[in-house]
Amino acid sequence: MPRKKAADRVGPVKTRSRSGCKECRASRVRCDLKKPICTRCLEKGLVCSTQLVLKWESEFVSRGLAFGRAGVWSKARAAGGLPPPPGKSSAAFLLRDQEWCPIPLIESWGFVNSGVSTFEQPYEVNVACDELNALVVRDKGKSPALDDLLDENADWSLSPSSLSSPSSIRELSDCCSPVPLVSPHLAPPLSMFPSLSDSNQGRLFDYYLQQVCPRTTASSKLSSPFASIILPFCMSASPILFKAIQALGACHWSRFDSTYSVIGLRLKSEALRGLRYRLSTEGSLLCSADPEVLAIMMMLCLYEIVDNCDQRWTIHLKGAKELIRIRRQQQQLTPSRPRQSLDPVSAFAELFFAFQDVMGRTACGEEVLFGTDYWQENNRNIDLWMGCSPELVSILSSITELSRTRRQLTSEAARKAFSHRAASLGRRLENLVQETTDDDDNSDDGSLRSAAELKRLAAVLYLHCALYGASPSTPLVIGYVRRILRLVSHLLDSGSLVSMTWPVFVAAVELDPLHDEVWRDETGESVVYGRPLVLRALAAMAESSVSNVARTRAVIVKIWQARDSDMLKGSPVDAADDSVAGCNDWEWYVAPISTAMSLA
Structure with missing residues (x-):
């Protein structure tokens, strides 16, 4: 039907609008914009929908199409003249000459998610939410050697040579996911434990030796004490210790294959049942003198750390502390046997639990179970498992204990004594030079030295935050955070990822959000940038360490979210360096959500 002439029209001209519904715009008629349905769609029984379509001029230009009516109408053409000569459109000019910003590569671990629980439950940490982003899942075929190791049909065996040659950590093509590798081409030697090799459980024991042990030391030259001390002891150990070791191997393996989670849980239950039977039948006095009991508790404690890192691992910690206390009491009754004459397994187990206790309580600030009397204050030799010297751990224990008394200073004399003690600890940290042993294989271990220096820098940062009330905006904190993260970046690039959990945590929680x-x-x-670097380090450590990185990441993210939410309303903490009366930055943001953390 032809359109009416202008003389025959009644009323104003009905022009189309850009906000009309989809049906009216498709028919090129005016839409009266009535809601929820326009008159035309109501009369014709059509679905009245308004959709907004975004069109980009650069896309049209790249396809050689006109963008709307741009360049169509001109005064020369309206007057009947020749159209202007075709020239370069402004869009094409901009498309050619514009500079695009580089888009960074964002991995799956680079996302920090916030939900309703972030605001409704500010003091609860959701580990399950961050566990998906904490672990870098390898693609099968990316690491053929590890794929062969984890293959169900792989021919494994445990040989005495495994104890004499240290396991090396080789850097993969992906710098974020280096893992300990073994050669799949070597012929299997004779097994140390034939009874285990004949069963499927022997594969879990081999996994513990070849995959778990290298992840427990920062040294690139010497074996971990979990192999060099525990494995020879297993030659005469009971089946309970084997069950605990296999449970730990299955639990760690379940990070990459969830089917081993059930196997690990069953083995842990059997080991727990055997441990309870021994404690109930033999008593605490006899069990305290048996190094196997502490070794079993150490494996079960490490299992709980790898699994969920909740309050359950502290149960083994407290139980071991009680057995160690009883054994020390017996040693005092027999002074002819000094502490230095402890068997290697008992000494290492005591070191394990004491170090876990000290490092974990630096975050929450609770009372330390293993005090400074467990550490040799003048021992500056770097321990293979701790990745630092006993003197550094002794200083950290003293800092935690001193921070607990900070808000209880009632007199001027007490405040002066506090300041004097804090300054003394600071000088000890600044002058601390940690050394490797005189062993030829360990004297030039750069990875171990870097791990020890990383912990020393983090200890200085922790001292100023816990004792002097320093905050992320404090210049000294900014400087030490940069030094720590630079060293972390260097270790990441070199593939050395063990013994970094605590330094990364301390630097991450003190990042300035602004x-x-x-x-x-x-x-x-x-x-x-600080936060992406921290997330990258955590993702790499999730596969290349035995610590529970998911829990660490969840706490760090929670602290970041709390700091971000306080940016608009201001921090409630008085972060003055000389403030010793109120709640400092560490006690406000870090301590409330860091209970039962394992940062060793």
């Missing part, structure tokens, strides 16, 4: 840029390269073009 100034996340930590450094630039020499040209000033490449910028390194």
Whole structure:
């Protein structure tokens, strides 16, 4: 039907609008915009929907299409003249000459998610939410050697040579996911434990030796004490210790294959049942003198740390503390046997539990179970498992104990004594030079030295936060965070990822949310930001360490979210360096959500 002439029209001209419904725009008629359905759609029984379509001029230009009516109408053409000569459109000019910003590669671990629970439950940490982003899942075929090791049909065996040659950590093509590798091409030697090799459980024992043990030391030259001390002891151990070791291997393996989770849980139950039977029948006095009991509790404690890292691992910690206390009492009754004459297994188990206790309580600030009397204050030799010297751990224990008395200072004399003690600890940290042993294989171990220096820098940062009330905006904190993260970045690039949990945690929780840029390269073009670097380090550590990185990541993310939410309303903490009366930054943000953390 032809359109009416202008003389025959009644009323104003009905023009189309950009906000009309889909049906009216498709028919090129005016829509009266009535809601919820326009008159035309109501009369014709059509579905009245309004959709907004975004069109980008650059896309049209790249396809050689006109963008709307741009360049169609001109005064020369309206007057009947020749159209202007075709020239370069402004869009094409901009498309050619514009500079696109580089899009960074964002991995799956680079996302920090917030939900309703973030605001409704500010003091509860959701580990399950962060566990999916904490672990880097390898693609099968990316690491053929590890795929062969984890293959169900692989021919495994445990040989005495495994104890004499240290396991090496080789860097993979993906710098975020280096894992300990073994050669799948060597012929299997004779097994140390034939009874285990004939069964499927022997594969879990081999996995513990070849995959768990290398992840427990930062040294690239010497074996972990979990192999060099525990494995020879297993030659005469009871089946309970074997069950505990196999349970730990299955629990760690379940990170990559969930089917081993049930196997690990069953083996843990059997080991727990055997341990309870021994404690109930033999009594605490006899069990305290048997190093196997502490070794079993150490494996079960490590199992709970790898599994969920909740309050359950502290049960083994407290039980071991009681047995160690009883054994020390018996040693005092027999002074002819000094502490230095302890068997290697008991000494290592005591070191394990004491170190777990000290490092974990630096975060929550609770009372330390293993005090400074468990550490040799003048021993500066770097321990293979701790990744630092006993003197450094002794200083950390003293800092935690001193921080507990900070808000209880009632007199001027007490405050002066506090300041004097804090300054003394600070000087000890600044002057601490940690050393490797005189062993030829260990004297030039750069990875172990770097891990020890990383912990020392983090200890200085922790001292100023816990005792002097320093906050992320404090210049000293900013400087030490940058030094720590630079060393972390260097260790990540070199593939050394063990013994980094506590330093990364301390630096991460003290990142300034307003100034996340930590450094630039020499040209000033490449910028390194703190939070992405921390997330990258955590993702790499999730596969290459025995610590529970999911719990650590969840706590760090929770602290970041709390700091971000306080940016608008201001921090409730008085972060003055000389404030010793109120709640400091560490006690406000870190301590409330860091209970039962394992940071060793």
